[in-house]
Amino acid sequence: SAVISQKPSRDICQRGTSLTIQCQVDSQVTMMFWYRQQPGQSLTLIATANQGSEATYESGFVIDKFPISRPNLTFSTLTVSNMSPEDSSIYLCSVRKRGGGNEQFFGPGTRLTVL
Amino acid sequence: AQTVTQSQPEMSVQEAETVTLSCTYDTSESDYYLFWYKQPPSRQMILVIRQEAYKQQNATENRFSVNFQKAAKSFSLKISDSQLGDAAMYFCVRHSGGSNYKLTFGKGTLLTVNP
Incomplete structure (x- = not known):
């Protein structure tokens, strides 16, 4: 498994501002992912965070709105830019470890509320 | 779009009894993985069990088992x-092979x- 931490655990933000969420893993991992979980909903993949290169975004998600960084094999950030109330969600990072069974391990999530 | 369908939005069970989630x-792939994850109120996503599609034997993990058809x-x-x-939200998850x-x-x- 992997121990994953996220900061902040929750935040309340004003419309039009931006928030950066950090994801830290206790060991080097091959792949890191960012998901969004809207209230009462399932998880939707936002993007795959690639180490040393631009993230790969899923349909419906764009870099200008959700810029992602991954400077090394244990850390990534997701920024939610120019927030609106529709961005109120739980944001989770996950990791896949080399040699694993393709399962992903998830961080505890960041609960974001936009007023 | 390739989908995963859980037809039971809610289920309940008496303590010590058995319950099956569908x-x-x-x-369209022949090689893939399937998982069940649970998400308790703490919102931490936890891997419960995984099944590799090429294995005919059903996976088991202590009190948890799957029926893979x-x-x-x-x-x-x-x-x-x-x-x-065990009270939590349970997600059925498919991983694409390759x-x-x-x-x-x-x-x-x-x-x-x-209780």
Whole structure:
């Protein structure tokens, strides 16, 4: 498994501002992912965070709105830019470890509320 | 779109009894993985069990077991001797085989365990 931490655990933000969420893993991992979980909903993949290169975004998600960084094999950030109330969600990072069974391990999530 | 369907939005079970959660999925691939994850109120996503599609034997993990029917594209989760700590949202998840490490989540089944 992997121990994953996220900061902040929750935040309340004003419309039009931006928030950066950090994801830290206790060991080097091959792949890191960012998901969004809207209230009462399932998880939707936002993007795959690639180490040393631009993230790969899923349909419906764009870099200008959700810029992602991954400077090394244990850390990534997701920024939610120019927030609106529709961005109120739980944001989770996950990791896949080399040699694993393709399962992903998830961080505890960041609960974001936009007023 | 390749989907994962959980037809039971909510289920309840008496403590110490057995419950089965249903899942069907769509895929055109022959090699893939299936998972059940649980998300308790703490919102931490926890891997419960995984099944590799090329294995005919159903996976088991202590009180958790699956009934994997590949031809029918069915993947149900059985929880035996249910405990209060099993109360959570359960997600059926499909992983695409090969180098595409994306996970597709079902909408979830909320399990209540009654004392």
